[in-house]
Amino acid sequence: MNKVKEKLNVFHITLLIFMTEMNITMFSLPRLIVENIGTNGWIGYLALSVLATFNIFLYWLVYRMGRGASVFQIMECALPKAVMYPVYWALAVFWIFTASFTGKNFFLIFQMLSFQTTNPMFIFLLFCLMVFALLIKNIYNISKTATVFFFMTIWTVGLTVYQFQDWEIVRFSPHLFQLASQGHSFRNWMEVYTTFMGYELCMFLFPHVTKKSKLFQGVFIGHWVITIAQLIVILTAFGYFSFHQIESLLYPIIDLLDFIEMPFINRIENLVFSMFVFANLIVTVMYCFAALTAIKQTCPKVKPNRLEFVIVTMVFFTGYIPKYLGQSEQLLRKVLYTETYIAFIVPVVLICVLLYLKLKGKVPNNES
C-alpha cells in the first residue's frame, strides 16, 4: 500500500512555530528585558519582534526565489557536495548542542522546585526517550503533537488575571529604555532577541509543504501569536513587580505563578511549570529535527531510526556538560547567540546563492 505523504497546513504550522519559539528563556524574559533594555522595555521587545518578522521575510524570499526548493537543494546547486557536507555536519552538531542545552536547562530549573535530590540526568534520560519517540515520526506527526501541547500550555496566559488586583500602572515609567543595568549594546539587545529563536527552523519545512499549505502565513501568525502571548505576560510582570524587583528575580514568571492562590490549590508554579516540559519537548525535538535533516542529506541511505537514535544519544550525553544552573544558563546563552547569527546569515547566504544561480541561469532541483 502506498503511503500518502501528508503535508502540513497553515494551522499546524502556526502552532508548530508558536511552540518552537516558546523556549526556556521565556521564564526569565521580564528580567532580560529590564536588565538589557530598561524601563518600558516591552516596547523594545516589540521592536525586536518586528526585526524577527523581517528575518522571517528573508526566509519567505528564499522560499519564493527558490520556488519551494529545500535549502540543501539550493546550496548543492551552487556548490559541490564535498564543500557543503562538512557545513551540514557542523550545523547538525551545533543543533544537537542547542537541543541538549535547552532540554537540560529546563530540568535544572525544575530541580529548583521539585525533585531536588534526584539525579537530573535520570530525568533527562526520560525526556530524551520522549524526544526519540517524537523524532522517529515525521514532521506532520510532530506538528500534530505540537498542536496538542499548544492547547495544554496556552491557557496559562489566562492565569495573568490573578495578578490584576496588584497590578499598577505607576510601576511603569514614562521614560524609555532607561536604567538598563547591563547598559545598551548590540549584544544585550540580542540577549532579549534570543527568546524568538525557533522560527528559523521554518527553512526545514520547505519540502513538507505545498502552495496550499501557506507556510509563511503560518510562520508569521505563529510568531506574532507568541509575541502577543509573551507581551501579555511581560506587561503583567511590569505592573505587578517593581522595576528593581524584576532585576532581582532569576525567573520572574515562576514568581508570578507562585502568587496565584485558588480555593483548592496554591503554589501552582510546581504544577504549571511542569506543563512547560511539553513546550520544551517540542523545542528540543525541532532542533533535533533540524540536525536530523542536515545529517540525512549527507547519508540518505541509513536504515530508519538509526540516525534518530544516534542524535538523541548525542543529545543525552551532551546533557552531561551543563551540571549547574548558572553554567547551563551561560551555555544556553552562547548557543542561542550563535543561533541568532545563523538565523540571519543563512537566508542572506541563500538569497545571494539564488541570485548567483539566476545570473547563471540555473534552477535549484525541486524534487522532494
Added chain:
Amino acid sequence: MKVKLVCLVLLVVLTGCTDEHILEKSGFIRTIAYDKESGEPKDSMRVTISITKSNHQDAIVYSVVAKSDKDAKSHFDRQNNRRLVTGQLRQVLFGEKLAREGIWKHLDSLRRDPMIGSRMHVIIAEEDPYHILLRNDYPQGPTAGEYIDTLIRTEAKAGDIPDSNLYTFSRDYYDEGIDPVTTIIREQKESLIIDGVALFKDDKYVGKVEPSDRMFFGLLHHNIHAGDLYLNLKEDHDDGEQASLQFLRSRRKIHVTSSSKLLQGKRLKVDMDIKVEGSLLEYIGELDMKKPAEQRKLEEEIRKSIQTKCRSLVRTLQEKQTDPLGIGQYVRNSLPVGVWHRLDWRKVYADADISVHVHVRIKDYGKLQH
C-alpha cells in the same frame, strides 16, 4: 515489544521514588519568629519556629539564640525527629527591637528559598513573638500559626490593613519612591489583636499607624473594596455625633501638581483625591436622614472628618520621613531619571505640600426610611 513497554512504564513510574517526601516524616514549619532581647550580643538573635503537629491541633515550638537563620536551622534539625520543611511557612514575625535594626537580610534568605511562597505574611510583633507562638490556648484557632494566618487574611481582605506579605514587602522595598508596610500584632489575655500598621524606612521599622487610624491609612494607601469606617464626627464637642460607613469602597488618585526646580529647593506640591462611598448603617446625631439637604450636610461632615484625619496622618508620615503611600513613585515618574536620582527624596518629601481632598458619597441609608 511487551518487555520494552513494561520497562518504559517502570522507568517512568519509579522515577519519583528517588526523591521521597513522606508527609508523616516531615515537620512543616508554619511560623518563624526573629527577635532580639535586650542584653543579647549585637550579632545574635532569638529564632523561634512553630511546627504544626499532624493532628493539626497542637504545635511544637523550638527556640534558640543563634547568629544566623542557618545556624538556628541546624540547631532545630538536631532536636526534631522529623525533617524540617518550609513549604507550609505562612508567616514570619519580627520582634520590634530587631525590626528597628532592619529585617531585609532575614527576608532575603526566605525569598531565596524556592519552597517558600510569596504570600507568606510579614508581621511585626509588639510583644515577645516567642511567647505568642508558645501559647496554645487561643480559643480562635487550634494553633497560633493558624490563628495569625486567618486573622491577617480576613482583615486584609476587608481592606482594613494592607496585605503585607513577602511579595508586597519585596516589591516596595525594591521600588524607588515607596516604603513597605506590615501589620502589627499584639498579644492580649485571650487573643491576638491587630495593633496598627508598621511603617518602614527602607527595611527599618520607624513607627506605627495607630489601630484607630488604620482605615484612614487604608484610604490613603490603597483602594478599599469592602471596609467599615467608624467616625466620631465632632471629636472636639461633647455631643458625640457618630457615623459608621459600611461596605465602604474607596479609590485614590495622586497628582503631582508641581515638581519643577526641586533640585533648586522649590517645594513639591502633591494633591491626593480620595473618593469614598459606602452605606450609612449607623448615625447618632441631630441631622434628619429623611431630608436630602441634611443628607448632603452629613456627607459634608463625614468628608471633613475623613479629610482632617487623613491630612494629619500624612503630616505624621512626612515627619517620620517614610513614604508608604508611594507619593515618590508619582514624583519619580514626573521627573527626568537623572533629576530623580540626584534628589534627596526623603528631604523633599518631608517638606512637600501634600493636600488631601476627600469626596464622600453615601450610597444608601440601610433599609429604613429614616
